[in-house]
Amino acid sequence: MKQNIKYTIFLFLFSLLGFSQIQELNPPDYIKTITFKGNTPETQLPILKLGEYVILEFDALNGDEADFYYKIDHFNYDWTPSALMKSEFLDGFDNQRIRNYENSYNTYQIYSHYKLTIPNAQTKRLKVSGNYMLSIYNNDDALVFSRKFMIYEDKVNVGVNIKRTRNIEFIEEKQRVDIIVSSESMQFNNPKQTVKALIVQNNNLNTAISNLKPLYTIGNKLIYKYDNETSFWGGNEYLYFENKDVRAANTGIQFIDLKDLYHNYLFTNVERINKPYTYNPDINGNYVITNVDADNPNIESDYVWMHFSLLGSDYLKDKTVHIYGNFNNYAIDESTKMTYNAAENIFTNTLLLKQGFYNYKYIVVNNDYTFDEGAISGNYYQTENNYKVIIYYRDLGARYDKIIGIGEGNSVNISN
Incomplete structure (x- = not known):
């Protein structure tokens, strides 16, 4: 909550000063599986033509059927606030409640699935092209998370x-x-x-x-x-796993276990930096929610504790290693940090992810939060x-x- 309050003040000051670059806010732990797309199957960073629609979906795992509201802001190319008034770029109203949501069905993890489509009856049209930020607020008007998107005109x-x-x-x-x-x-x-x-x-x-x-x-x-x-x-091709059948070991999964929720244990990965390049088809860091037994994967796919492991080396044992991918909008935080077990010479971490097909890789993060994407996977033209x-x-x-x-x-x- 403190982070959200600080971020709201931060955003307000930015809008007053008009020269500071705005960043996306990552969600709290109870918000999962944020998918943000236009009329393409790719999730995250929608780039849509003026007049097309954009869809935001996410899950709230607290089981409260809470109310969420959305606001839209326009920005310059460098993500500083633009000089346009809201009425100049938006036809209709924002700061509206997200009305479309469903509760999970036949899952161990209880959650509510929210879906927002823009344009809609309240927000009728975005009038101009450029950079936009979609911000989601809770019932107390505290910012929960935000995502960037872009609208273009086909002029060149x-x-x-x-x-x-x-x-x-x-x-x-x-x-x-x-x-x-x-x-x-x-x-x-x-x-x-x-x-x-x-x-x-x-x-x-x-x-x-x-x-x-x-x-x-x-x-x-x-x-x-x-x-x-x-x-x-x-870089290198992403690693991947698939658990569309939560009760069986699928692609990339060594074995499974059922406790309070299902646990999937991935095969231990190794460094690829000093190995020859091998073509390994991926979806460039993305993910897709799937469920082999479900008519509606949005509410019938369960959440699973995914156990990641990476074999250590003399180079890595003093490094800070994170799991990296579009499953959390390429965010680097404590939840993605790997823990090194010196006795077994292995890095491990566990993430709560919705059933589906996921790309991921391991990266080294420096003390100043810069990162080296090729330190473990290698870089190949x-x-x-x-x-x-x-x-x-x-x-x-x-x-x-x-x-x-x-x-x-x-x-x-x-x-x-």
Whole structure:
């Protein structure tokens, strides 16, 4: 509760000052399985066309059938509050109660499943493109959690090409994103000042490259062909497990046990950093809720204690290791921290997760909360990664940053 109160004050001060960057707030322990998507199967970081809908779903495990409310705010490209009044970007009202919820059925863990769709009868339309934050509040008007999303206008063509880095030092480990922005109907005024690009790898804003300016222009084309500025670590394919049948050991699960809830014990993983790259199809850190016996997985899928384990090494035993993935919006906190057992030379942790198919990996987190995603898994230029490029534009004299186009590329066919 103290964290939420502090965050609300924090957000209020940001809106007054108008220059500080806002961050998402992660939920308390009783809020689980937040899925946030547009009209694609991908969860988290919805990027939708102006006029399309966005869906937020989450579970409350306290069994109180509590009331939750939502608010929507608009932001500039750098996630500072925009100058727009709410009536300028929203048709209708926010600060409304989420009316659509159902209680779990035939599960050991009791929970309520909430679903919010925007637009709806109260919030009829989001009028402009740009960055948005959807914030969820409880009955006491305390902020519970928040999530970012983006709305774009289809005004420019965004060509995306994935190549190996030109930096010989990292040619086996990094991937480079080349971008060409063009439009037949739109004239760019002073593009080095008015146009900015954001590159997101695997829907993860934590590692996004922002505020990119065009390297040069050819006619009405903006060219981004940097050597280092648009390079990402390749990482490695995610590990995965599936427990859609909670009563049997499925993919990646060594054995199961039933106590107060089901417990699934995963096979012990090992470091992959010094091993050759092996293609292992994944869903780029994402997850999908599934249940082999359910008509409605949203309320019939149970919660399971998942037991993770990682074999230690001389390098790792003095490091801080965390479990990493989109199952919690790539958050790093005490719940994802692994505990080292020196007697067995193994790192362990247990997470309460809803039945489904999950991607995850292990990362090393430094004392300053920077992290090394490749320290355990390695970095390989061959790794299949998804990249989204988001183009922002603020014309001279304009009061907010539009998103005028998006492009998407994949490194599955990476070239030199």
